[in-house]
Amino acid sequence: MLEFEAKKPENLNQLLEILESKKSKIKLLAGGTDLLVEIHNKSDRLKDFDYLVDITSLNELKGIEAKDKYLKVGSLTTHSEIVNSDLIGQEFPILKKAAKTIGSTQIRNRGTVGGNLSNASPAADLITPLIVLDGRVVLKSNKNKRELRLSDFLTGPYQTDLKDNEVMTELKIPFVDSNYYFNFQKVKRRKAVAIARINLAVIAKIKDQIITDIKIAFGSATPTARRFVKMEEYLKNKGINQLDYDLIKDKTGDEMVKITGTRWSTPYKKPVVGNLLKRALQEIIKEVQ
Ligand SMILES: Cc1cc2nc3c(=O)[nH]c(=O)nc-3n(C[C@H](O)[C@H](O)[C@H](O)COP(=O)(O)OP(=O)(O)OC[C@H]3O[C@@H](n4cnc5c(N)ncnc54)[C@H](O)[C@@H]3O)c2cc1C
The missing domain is CATH 3.30.390.50 (CO dehydrogenase flavoprotein, C-terminal domain)
Structure with missing residues (x-):
């Protein structure tokens, strides 16, 4: 049986410290729509962990914002927020269309972009649009910040390049021209x-x-x-x-x-x-x- 302790950091720095101190025994929880199913089903994919760290209150991982050359989408952005974002509808209608097909209203209200990409299912609906849009993921640890093309982040079915001391903070989607x-x-x-x-x-x-x-x-x-x-x-x-x-x-x-x-x-x-x-x-x- 899985036994673990729950933690809920209040800000990103607290999370990064927890990740640095506990390293490989941590599992991050965002919307829980993939992870809680895996825990419930005792999935073989789930490695043992001592701490379940709820990241849902980290404001640093939220929000959709236009930067100079790209759109920044916080990793905690839910599928419903993508569907309802005018900015995404205008710049990247493909993302809105894909997010609209995900699960049900309840799943779209809970499930996040960061969870969809980190779970790395071959069938994840946001992955293909973000690959063709050349999306990048930003990964942070206490000492480092790196940016990877989504296609490099995904290393196999349900596998990514995320290190034990890292969290995905945002994705960056380069704007494309109107043709x-x-x-x-x-x-x-x-x-x-x-x-x-x-x-x-x-x-x-x-x-x-x-x-x-x-x-x-x-x-x-x-x-x-x-x-x-x-x-x-x-x-x-x-x-x-x-x-x-x-x-x-x-x-x-x-x-x-x-x-x-x-x-x-x-x-x-x-x-x-x-x-x-x-x-x-x-x-x-x-x-x-
Ligand atoms: C009934 C049902 C229907 C579904 N239908 C669809 C569908 O149609 N299309 C589809 O693509 N998916 C579907 N899903 C899967 C799921 O809803 C999505 O993949 C969702 O986006 C996962 O996000 P989450 O926030 O719930 O992730 P969680 O379950 O919280 O986490 C998933 C994984 O990602 C890791 N993680 C989460 N956030 C981060 C982060 N910021 N940094 C690093 N690691 C992180 C977690 O540790 C965990 O390993 C469905 C699920 C259910 C239960």
């Missing part, structure tokens, strides 16, 4: 309160009907959410009215299988990734026109 279009797709087993079977985020810069830049990331198609760079290269500099969707579908499925090898889920996932990318591109092109 970019966004799209998010999610396939789930049922309509409500369902984890993604596969999700997809696309951002594309389209000028004079030409795709001049495109980033594509799939979640749950591969062990860790990642960009499909071969498809990006293939689509770059193509005219939006000359896309061969059958070829796009095949190439997308082939890129997935090249990464994963053939698995039990391949007959299902291979056509689905191609169809999802086709749908995302068609929706973007409709918007352009």
